[in-house]
Amino acid sequence: MAVLKSGKVVIVLAGRYAGKKAVVVKTFDEGSDDKAFSHVLIAGIARGPRKVTRSMSKKKVEKRSKCMKPFVKYINVRHVFPTRYVVDMDLKKAVDEADLVDEERKVETKKGLKKVFEDRYLNQSAVTSEKKAAGSSYFFQKLAF
Amino acid sequence: MAPSKKSKKSVDNMNSRIKLVMKSGKADLGYKAALKCMRKSKAKMVLISNNCPPLRRSEIEYLAMLAKTQVHHYNGDNTALGTACGKHFNCSILTITDSGDSDILTAKE
Numbered sequence: 002m003a004v005l006k007s008g009k010v011v012i013v014l015a016g017r018y019a020g021k022k023a024v025v026v027k028t029f030d031e032g033s034d035d036k037a038f039s040h041v042l043i044a045g046i047a048r049g050p051r052k053v054t055r056s057m058s059k060k061k062v063e064k065r066s067k068c069m070k071p072f073v074k075y076i077n078v079r080h081v082f083p084t085r086y087v088v089d090m091d092l093k094k095a096v097d098e099a100d101l102v103d104e105e106r107k108v109e110t111k112k113g114l115k116k117v118f119e120d121r122y123l124n125q126s127a128v129t130s131e132k133k134a135a136g137s138s139y140f141f142q143k144l145a146f
Numbered sequence: 147m148a149p150s151k152k153s154k155k156s157v158d159n160m161n162s163r164i165k166l167v168m169k170s171g172k173a174d175l176g177y178k179a180a181l182k183c184m185r186k187s188k189a190k191m192v193l194i195s196n197n198c199p200p201l202r203r204s205e206i207e208y209l210a211m212l213a214k215t216q217v218h219h220y221n222g223d224n225t226a227l228g229t230a231c232g233k234h235f236n237c238s239i240l241t242i243t244d245s246g247d248s249d250i251l252t253a254k255e
Binding site: 004005030039078079082 | 187209211212
């Protein structure tokens with residue numbers, strides 16, 4: 002029973018995305034051909050949705066909620082801190098490993114990811130189970146430090 | 147039994163258990179090793195010295211909670227824990243991966 006499982010919300014500790022939250026898509030416990038260390042494939046939010054207040058119009062709220070910049074990254078397990086939250090977005094469909102090799106296809110993957118994140122962010126009330134709802138809301142909140 | 151006597155006894159108990167683990171089982175010393183063991187779910191128990199910096203302590207406790215690893219706050223500082231392990235250096239965090247003949251995992255004071 003590993004600590005890092007796919008679907009787990011994780012905090013990135015090092016690199017450009019340090020301090021950002023991500024979801025584990027796939028784990029490589031024993032490393033792979035080009036990386037001899039245990040690492041994970043994560044999909045996270047580089048820049049989260051903008052803050053929204055009650056006085057804003059519906060159109061404005063929608064626009065501000067959709068500004069989200071996702072990222073996909075292979076990252077060493079040491080540079081990632083797991084949390085107790087789990088998110089049940091179906092990221093395996095959105096992130097296909099073969100697409101991550103080519104730069105153009107990577108951009109397409111990120112677009113797909115953005116859509117998945119947006120859907121989840123806007124429909125947070127649709128998530129039924131309390132545990133899953135807590136995970137989603139935690140994921141989209143910016144980590145304060 | 148006077149309270150002070152009891153606490154001394156339990157520390158001695160702990161020390162002897164640690165000694166047995168060192169002899170018959172497998173343990174890892176150090177913060178980095180602890181993180182590694184917990185990540186792989188190999189850690190059975192983690193002992194934290196009392197002068198371990200609070201941020202590091204909470205980090206280890208959180209990871210142990212995720213990995214379902216027992217945490218024991220050792221009643222002594224890192225020098226004492228190092229001595230308990232039979233080493234000539236300090237050790238703030240001791241991870242037990244295999245308890246060997248010791249009953250350290252089952253016996254909880």
